[in-house]
Amino acid sequence: MIIGQYIESGVNWLTDNFSGLFDGINTGMSSLIELIEAFWTGIPFYITIALFTALALWKAGRKNAVLTLVGLVFIYFTGFWEETMQTFSLVLASAIIALAIGIPLGIWSAKNKTANSIIRPILDFMQTMPAFVYLIPAVLFFGLGTVPGAFATIIFAMPPVVRLTSLGIQQVPEDIVEATKAFGATPRQLLVKVQLPLAMPTILAGVNQTIMMSLSMVVIASMIGAKGLGEIVLQGISQLRIGLGFEGGLAVVLLAIILDRITQNLGQNQKKK
Amino acid sequence: MEKIKIEKLSLVFGKGKAKALKMLDQGKSKAEILDATGCNVAVRDANLTINEGEIFVIMGLSGSGKSTLLRCINRLINPTTGKIFVNNEEITNMSDKELLNIRRKELAMVFQHFGLLPHRTVLSNVAFGLELQGIEKDEREVKAQETIDLVGLKGYENQKVSELSGGMQQRVGLARGLANSPEVLLMDEAFSALDPLIRSQMQDELLLLQEKMQKTILFITHDLEEAIKLGDRIAIMKDGEIVQVGTSEEIITNPADDYVESFVENVDRSKIVTAGSIMFKKPKVARLKKDGPAVVLRTMRDLGLSSMPVVRTNRTFLGFVKLEDVVDLKKKEIKTIESIIRDSVMTVNPDETVEDMLPLLSKTNLPIPVVNEENHLLGVVSPTSLIAETTGKDKGEINEIIQKAIEL
Numbered sequence: 186m187i188i189g190q191y192i193e194s195g196v197n198w199l200t201d202n203f204s205g206l207f208d209g210i211n212t213g214m215s216s217l218i219e220l221i222e223a224f225w226t227g228i229p230f231y232i233t234i235a236l237f238t239a240l241a242l243w244k245a246g247r248k249n250a251v252l253t254l255v256g257l258v259f260i261y262f263t264g265f266w267e268e269t270m271q272t273f274s275l276v277l278a279s280a281i282i283a284l285a286i287g288i289p290l291g292i293w294s295a296k297n298k299t300a301n302s303i304i305r306p307i308l309d310f311m312q313t314m315p316a317f318v319y320l321i322p323a324v325l326f327f328g329l330g331t332v333p334g335a336f337a338t339i340i341f342a343m344p345p346v347v348r349l350t351s352l353g354i355q356q357v358p359e360d361i362v363e364a365t366k367a368f369g370a371t372p373r374q375l376l377v378k379v380q381l382p383l384a385m386p387t388i389l390a391g392v393n394q395t396i397m398m399s400l401s402m403v404v405i406a407s408m409i410g411a412k413g414l415g416e417i418v419l420q421g422i423s424q425l426r427i428g429l430g431f432e433g434g435l436a437v438v439l440l441a442i443i444l445d446r447i448t449q450n451l452g453q454n455q456k457k458k
Numbered sequence: 459m460e461k462i463k464i465e466k467l468s469l470v471f472g473k474g475k476a477k478a479l480k481m482l483d484q485g486k487s488k489a490e491i492l493d494a495t496g497c498n499v500a501v502r503d504a505n506l507t508i509n510e511g512e513i514f515v516i517m518g519l520s521g522s523g524k525s526t527l528l529r530c531i532n533r534l535i536n537p538t539t540g541k542i543f544v545n546n547e548e549i550t551n552m553s554d555k556e557l558l559n560i561r562r563k564e565l566a567m568v569f570q571h572f573g574l575l576p577h578r579t580v581l582s583n584v585a586f587g588l589e590l591q592g593i594e595k596d597e598r599e600v601k602a603q604e605t606i607d608l609v610g611l612k613g614y615e616n617q618k619v620s621e622l623s624g625g626m627q628q629r630v631g632l633a634r635g636l637a638n639s640p641e642v643l644l645m646d647e648a649f650s651a652l653d654p655l656i657r658s659q660m661q662d663e664l665l666l667l668q669e670k671m672q673k674t675i676l677f678i679t680h681d682l683e684e685a686i687k688l689g690d691r692i693a694i695m696k697d698g699e700i701v702q703v704g705t706s707e708e709i710i711t712n713p714a715d716d717y718v719e720s721f722v723e724n725v726d727r728s729k730i731v732t733a734g735s736i737m738f739k740k741p742k743v744a745r746l747k748k749d750g751p752a753v754v755l756r757t758m759r760d761l762g763l764s765s766m767p768v769v770r771t772n773r774t775f776l777g778f779v780k781l782e783d784v785v786d787l788k789k790k791e792i793k794t795i796e797s798i799i800r801d802s803v804m805t806v807n808p809d810e811t812v813e814d815m816l817p818l819l820s821k822t823n824l825p826i827p828v829v830n831e832e833n834h835l836l837g838v839v840s841p842t843s844l845i846a847e848t849t850g851k852d853k854g855e856i857n858e859i860i861q862k863a864i865e866l
């Protein structure tokens with residue numbers, strides 16, 4: 186295929202000319218991931234469980250706090266605590282970077298028509314691609330390991346927060362925006378004092394989706410050498426050890442439920458206050 | 459003193475404005491321009507002068523360009539051509555920075571749907587304009603609290619605005635506008651979203667506040683009653699054009715065209731039309747010392763009058779003489795009319811409305827004299843024209859009705 190050839194030479198050109206850049210990104214990301222991972226695998230499990238439960242109690246209510254406590258204790262007894270923390274660290278690192286890029290992109294596309302008309306089709310394209318396709322450029326740029334896994338995750342998980350940030354800002358009622366301008370707000374004041382606070386519930390819904398998509402991708406990314414629960418599942422599949430695969434999968438599901446409950450209620454809680 | 463001046467302002471929405479503007483110059487209609495270019499002419503060659511301290515109302519049907527014109531003044535929308543001056547400073551060529559400053563300090567706006575920040579309290583909404591100016595929290599909250607008290611929201615300052623009723627929300631909107639101590643208030647259908655009762659209350663309060671503050675207020679409405687109640691002067695817009703500017707009375711008694719007339723035809727004229735505008739000016743009078751019964755009788759016969767006002771030489775009004783008395787007097791050969799003057803009649807001043815004059819009809823069948831402060835006669839209002847004003851029938855019809863009544 187001709188297109189394939191072009192893509193290949195394009196990627197080669199990128200890796201040849203920007204290897205310095207990729208190396209930089211590589212070092213930066215791996216040290217961030219290592220830092221986060223060192224923290225979560227470093228502290229004793231009961232402190233982690235206590236922290237999560239407290240957070241759930243604060244943000245998501247008593248029922249979800251109980252769920253969190255039970256879920257994490259269960260994971261601890263499956264024996265995959267360390268893998269779970271690795272996965273969580275990778276999710277955290279990827280989501281932080283995805284949000285750090287995605288939220289400003291969303292703001293930009295809400296405010297600028299040209300930006301919007303460029304970003305929107307790219308997001309559509311990204312969302313229709315099967316998840317593991319992102320693994321290919323990640324491997325080409327960064328080789329195998331955790332960093333390409335995180336890279337693929339960032340790309341995969343970014344669209345919802347971009348989309349929902351943009352949507353949230355555009356949904357701020359026109360008369361409020363107009364009133365704010367009429368009282369002499371600068372574009373920055375408009376954004377910080379009015380648009381972002383009013384868009385916050387929508388943006389937080391985007392944050393939740395981005396975190397959940399990060400988790401699903403981090404598991405897939407073990408195919409290219411990312412550490413964590415994905416490895417267990419992969420082992421279970423390749424070695425036909427059904428029990429192992431099931432336990433790993435269960436831990437993923439539990440982690441997903443816990444993360445979802447806590448982050449889902451971020452927005453709602455904010456609104457009620 | 460003039461506060462705001464709008465000169466040859468036109469505003470066209472859409473692409474290909476150049477062609478639309480050219481067609482505007484050629485005097486093509488809004489519909490023709492829309493057909494030919496796809497451009498929507500929202501405001502067309504508007505010229506207005508708004509004086510300091512007045513409430514100036516802009517009225518017109520939906521889509522006539524009122525909001526657009528108003529938004530040109532603080533440049534929420536930039537006019538396509540034309541100039542706007544506030545305090546003789548041209549707004550239309552200001553830099554962004556100057557514009558921010560004038561929006562913060564001089565022009566405040568109140569919106570139909572309030573445009574408040576639902577996630578904030580009343581106090582912080584009212585202080586919002588000051589916050590944008592970078593004024594310290596303590597200082598701005600003191601100022602905001604004063605304004606909250608002024609609009610009657612004392613005790614509500616810590617409520618979230620989303621928990622308030624519409625009327626209260628608009629008080630917050632008004633307070634937010636006033637907190638900046640602006641010179642000009644731009645109010646776009648500010649009371650249109652409110653219940654009739656609350657609406658009328660807010661109108662009264664605005665008038666009360668205005669007595670204290672003497673701001674320049676530009677008020678938009680499509681309700682004539684509201685325009686009449688609030689407006690010192692009214693401009694009427696149609697399809698982007700200003701078709702008439704004047705006091706409510708000028709507009710009602712003398713509508714510029716059919717459009718304006720259709721606007722004013724349903725209004726209760728008796729509350730607006732005054733003695734000054736329906737009186738017969740400079741009526742024939744009998745001068746006390748100069749005109750004897752013979753002269754008076756001849757004038758009355760010539761003009762077919764049954765009564766005539768009597769004045770001193772300096773036009774001070776004294777009363778009426780009736781035809782039969784004059785005839786009597788002449789028979790008795792008395793030389794002055796002093797003895798037959800009926801001086802118990804009520805006088806009115808020129809701003810008295812028709813509604814106020816109606817009760818006088820039952821007390822007298824004489825014309826009602828209109829006098830100024832020095833009691834000089836300015837004119838007379840005949841009972842027929844008074845009835846004509848209240849019923850909307852013309853004088854001929856009324857005379858016919860009276861005639862029939864007499865025959866019966």
Ligand SMILES: Nc1ncnc2c1ncn2[C@@H]1O[C@H](COP(=O)(O)OP(=O)(O)OP(=O)(O)O)[C@@H](O)[C@H]1O
Binds near residue numbers: 499518519520523680
């Ligand atoms: N942003 C816009 N883009 C295009 N056309 C517009 C825009 N805003 C207003 N118009 C058009 O300009 C004309 C004047 O609108 P405007 O809102 O000023 O009318 P209005 O007199 O305030 O009406 P209403 O009483 O409904 O508020 C209308 O024909 C309207 O459709």
Ligand SMILES: [Mg+2]
Binds near residue numbers: 524526646
């Ligand atoms: Mg309008």
